Amino acid sequence: MMWKHLIPVLALSACGATSIPVDETFTASRRAALGNEFKSHSTLVRSFATGEDGKRVEVEGAVCSASNALIRVKNVTTPALVKTPMYLQAERFPKKGKPPALNWRCSYQGKVVTLTTEAASGRGHAVTQGVSTYNASTGTYSQPTSVVLTGRLSSTLPWGYPNVEVEF
């Protein structure tokens, strides 16, 4: 058991700050519907610990669960990709369709960390529109005649839960 945690630490210290590859994808289960669900996206969960040399390194094997009134994520092992629903953002929905915050609880070698993530829009997911693709994180279009937006489209893009980094 101990080896499982030791190996990535050793590997990481050898090759610098590379991320541990993620090979497991989980899907959040739905407890209730808000009514404006729209497709899903992947939320990346990574865990970090401070090594003996005082350096922050990514560790694997932390076990995380998350829940709110709408979804539940049960016992995923980091690093993990968790498929969570997205929600349409529009004035016609209460609170512009924003889903409630997601409460995470992660444990690693006896330590427990709890944190809360708010749903956000327009970051990290690309909205495809026909032949062009809008990348919300960079504000650019994949088009020959692409333009960089000065305004932000995030007020019209779906809500989604952001990636999580847990510090132990």
Next chain:
Amino acid sequence: MKKAFCLLALTSLTACVEPALEIESEPASFAFLAGAPKERLGDGTTKTTIRAYKSVQDSGGKTVRKEIEGAKCTLTSDHLRAEIVTPQQVVLPKYDQDPDLEARGVPPSILISCKAGDLKGSTLLAAKPGQIISGSGNLVADLILITGSAIAATTADWRYAETVAVGVE
């Protein structure tokens, strides 16, 4: 006809791509909701072509997308409603960019939900800054105007994309 096209494609591209279905119906119009801000609408309209696709296995076991005729789609935003049957065009409004408004007055995204028998799918049509139309009718001149001017992005109107593919499953 289709066969001939495939044969032609085979000989030239060594790949058989089905041609897009021909659009026979007139463009659908949109209904602007009573409470929506009419004053934000720009001059003129744009046309968006909506096509629906499903995934099928071809003879080689590869997954390819096949266009569906007759999928019923509803378009919904905070401001408007429309209905189309694929493949069909829909007329959509342009919106003025307004620096005084939040996010320069970007219009709400349009949810396109399609149904074809048991198959369902949806996609979100977000508005993007339009291109300045010089009125010259000269494509090259227009393109230079569009790519060369960052100001164009902040002064041109908002409009919806010209083509949308909705995947149903």
